[in-house]
Amino acid sequence: MKLSAIKETLNAQVLTGEEFLDKEVYAAFGCDLMSDVLAFVKEDTVLLTGLTNPQVIRTAEMIDVFAIIFVRGKKPNSQVIDMAKERNITVMTTDYILYNACGKLYEKGLQGLDIKGVQVNG
Amino acid sequence: MDDKSGVINLEYEVIRYDFSKAGQASSEIKKVLKQLGINSNIVRKVAIATYEAEMNIAIHSLGGRIIVTITESNINISALDYGPGIENIKLAMEEGFSTAPNNIRELGFGAGMGLPNMKRCSDVFEICSKKNKGTKVDMKISLN
Numbered sequence: 490m491k492l493s494a495i496k497e498t499l500n501a502q503v504l505t506g507e508e509f510l511d512k513e514v515y516a517a518f519g520c521d522l523m524s525d526v527l528a529f530v531k532e533d534t535v536l537l538t539g540l541t542n543p544q545v546i547r548t549a550e551m552i553d554v555f556a557i558i559f560v561r562g563k564k565p566n567s568q569v570i571d572m573a574k575e576r577n578i579t580v581m582t583t584d585y586i587l588y589n590a591c592g593k594l595y596e597k598g599l600q601g602l603d604i605k606g607v608q609v610n611g
Numbered sequence: 612m613d614d615k616s617g618v619i620n621l622e623y624e625v626i627r628y629d630f631s632k633a634g635q636a637s638s639e640i641k642k643v644l645k646q647l648g649i650n651s652n653i654v655r656k657v658a659i660a661t662y663e664a665e666m667n668i669a670i671h672s673l674g675g676r677i678i679v680t681i682t683e684s685n686i687n688i689s690a691l692d693y694g695p696g697i698e699n700i701k702l703a704m705e706e707g708f709s710t711a712p713n714n715i716r717e718l719g720f721g722a723g724m725g726l727p728n729m730k731r732c733s734d735v736f737e738i739c740s741k742k743n744k745g746t747k748v749d750m751k752i753s754l755n
Contacts, residue, residue, distance in 0.1 A: 524724035527659045528731070540719045544666070547634030548719070551641065551658040553651075568631075 490514055490599045492556050492579055495535060498593050499583040501558060505570050506579030514556060516602050519591045523548045529604050530554060537590055541565035546572040555579060560587045619643070619681040625668040625692075630718060633669040636677050637662040647681070653752060656732040657686055660750050663725040664690035670715050672746065684754055688733075691747040697740040704730070704738070 493510040496503060503510070518530050519537040526536060526548050535556040538545060541563050549557055557573070559565065559582045565573075573580045583590055595601070621643060623636035641658045661677055668675040668690060675692030697703050703710075704726050711721025726748075730736040735751035 521719055522722045522724070523719035524663065524722050524728055526719075527663065528724055528728050538719075542718055543631060544634065544718050544720065547638065547662065550634075550638060551662045552655060 490594070490597065492535075494597070495556070495558065495594065495599075496581060498597055499558060499581070499585055499590055501581035501583040504559075504564065504580045504582060505574045506556075506577065509555065509577065509579045512555060512579070514599070517591065517594050517599050518602050519560075519587050526554075527552060529602055531602065534602060535594075535599075537587060537594075539563055539587060541569060543569055543572055545569070546576065546578065549573075549578055550576050557581070558583055558590065560585060560590045617683055619647075621679040621681075623665075623677045625665050625675050625677060627669060627672060627674045629669060633665055634662055637665050640677075640679050644681075644686075649686075649754070653686070653754060656752050657688065660688055660729045660732040660752070661690075663729045664688065664748060664750075666720050667725050668692050670711055670720060675745070686752045686754065688750040688752070689747065690750075692745045694743060694745045696742040696744050697738075697746055698742060700738055700740055 491513050514533050514535040516534045518534050520526050521538055521540050523544055530552050532553050536554050537558045537560055539561050541559055546569055556579045562584045564582050621640055637658055640661050644654045644657060672692030673694045678689040680687040702708050706727045707723040709721045709723035715721040733750035734753045737749045740746040
């Protein structure tokens with residue numbers, strides 16, 4: 490799914506990275522736990538989260554995530570937006586809650602991640 | 612950076628509770644590995660391991676250092692801190708166990724996945740800790 494289609498589906502506002510809306514993602518991950526993002530997210534995945542601190546951008550940077558959607562109408566401060574801009578990460582904000590935002594993307598055919606084989610408490 | 616006989620050493624100081632800078636060392640390490648043309652899967656493993664280590668030092672310790680040594684065959688990462696040490700390492704290694712307070716959880720960390728994530732990314736993982744002394748995590752990631 491192209492970032493431009495995600496923007497449209499979620500009625501989202503682009504905060505930075507408008508020039509990369511032609512890029513495509515193949516999966517989505519909705520989460521506020523950055524260690525889980527680090528553990529499970531593969532490349533070409535869009536991250537949906539309600540956290541807006543610098544660690545979200547750092548986490549995305551470490552695993553080459555190039556698109557982040559802030560849900561529940563959240564907007565990070567300008568320092569966080571600048572960090573995303575420096576790293577060519579597209580950042581959007583949507584008024585939908587995490588559940589509805591994920592649901593809308595899923596309905597359009599964007600799959601979640603398969604985390605089969607991940608051991609819990611193993 | 613120091614380059615003798617093909618070995619590259621990188622060293623970074625990590626400051627306690629400095630969450631605006633936490634991640635900077637990992638970011639720089641990742642840039643160096645990319646510049647060296649190292650396979651992206653390996654870069655990803657190193658990035659996750661160093662970032663979790665860096666966050667751990669910033670969150671749980673009095674401060675510490677991250678040292679990365681790149682040889683022809685391996686990337687060695689040492690994360691060491693100046694205390695206070697881990698009381699029960701076995702418990703700390705369990706997924707979901709965390710001693711992080713609420714203000715850390717609000718950052719998206721402290722879910723008890725840091726050490727398990729670091730172990731998952733490493734080919735060799737060793738941790739030793741002394742109460743009131745400090746903790747040292749050694750990770751080796753093979754380049755082959």
